[in-house]
Amino acid sequence: MQVIGLCRFSYPAEGGFQIEHDSIEERTAFLYAAERLEERLALFEAICLPGLKAQTDPDFTFVILVGDSLPAQTLSRLLELTADMPQARIVAEPPAPHRKVCQKVLNEARLDPDEPCLQFRHDDDDAVAVDFVACLRAAAADCAPLLGKHRLVGFDWGSGWLIRADANGLSGEPVSHPYWGVAQAMAVKGGVRQSVMNFGHQKINQHMPTVTFNDPPMFLRGHNGFNDSRQKRHVKPHPLPRLDAAGEAEIQARFAVDANHVRAVFAS
Template sequence: MQVIGFCRFSYPAEGGFQVEHDDLAARMAYLYAPARLDERLRLFETICLPSIAAQTDPDFTFVILIGDSLPEPAKARLEALVAGVPQAVIDARPPGAHRKVCQDAINAARSDMAAPCLQFRHDDDDAIAVDFVAALRQAAADCAALCAAHRLVGFDWNRGHLVSADAQGLCAEPVVHPYWGVAQALHVQGGVRQSVMNFGHQKIALHMPTVTFNAPDMYLRGHNGFNDSRQKAHVKPHPLPRLDAAGEDAMRARFNVDADRIRQVFASASGPRARA
């Protein structure tokens, strides 16, 4: 069964943000601010992409949606980063209605619209465990009768870590949070054009049956100053504890997220860095 992961990288959608902007120009100015793009690229390089590249089941497609207006230096850095990841496909599109554009991009990646598929959503500063794709396939197989009976079935792994990255390495704390939008997927029957991005991640249980797994740790949820959810007024700081060597080793083994690489990337000057 085809598996498609979907990631928006600073795509200037109409809608789809918790914090609204006055117009499209204001949204693009925010998304494309050099300091923000530099941080997003560093997080994508050190948190998101390593977990995608290390999947024990490599048979999947990872669609990265960008705006066709993404500044060329950022686009070049992104292209350099994904060059060694065969699953990664960059899809550049003009601004449009958020859910419609995401749905179209995902359906464009489906090899056979008449066949069922598995779809997972992913943010550019999050990570999934290296066996996530394998676990997702197994979950769909275990729930074959449920998937056959419903147009859409949701799968959600609710245990992971909240993390932040900087020049000193990685900070993290364990969390259990259902329907958080990371390590979350849908089984989509053949012929169904709705996608994992047609539903708010916290509301999928209102629209379809869902299956929740409370183990093992399956995600790292990025926590940084440019999170969309942290742009609202009165959002309180949430400091995270610094990982020790054993904690760093555990992150490397479970998510392929390397604290030494984080220190190197965040301490260096901005610019294109191909994956080692």
């Protein structure tokens, strides 16, 4: 069964953000601010990509949705960072309604729309464990009768880490948070055009049967200054303890995120 992941890299969608903007021009200016793009590229390189590149099951497609007005130097950097990742493809689209454009991009990535597929959403500052694709395929196989009865079936791994990356390395702590939108996927029956992005990640279980897992730890949830959820007023800071050598080794073994590489990327 084809597995497709979708990552929106600073795509200026109409809707789809918790923070509101008065116009697409205002949203685009916020997303393309130089300081913000530098941080997103650093997180994409040091946190997001390593676990995807190290998947034990490399048979998947990873679509990176960008705006057609993304600064050329940023697009060039994305191409450079994914040059050694055959699963990656960058798709540029003009601003459009969030769910509509994500559905379009996901459906265009399907090799055969009449065949079932597995889809997952992924933010550019998050990570999944190196066996995420393998575990997703295994879960779908285990739930084959359920998939046969329903157009859509959700899968969610609710155990992972809240993580912050900076020039000093990694800070973080284990968390249990179901339906957080990372390490979350959906089985889509053949012929169905709805996608994993048609549903709010916290409400997916209101629209379809879902299967949840509390083990093993399957995600790193990025915690940084430009999180969409942290742009609102009155958001309280969430201090995270600095990981020691043992913690860094645990993260590297499970998610392929190397704290030394994190330090080098953010120091530069």
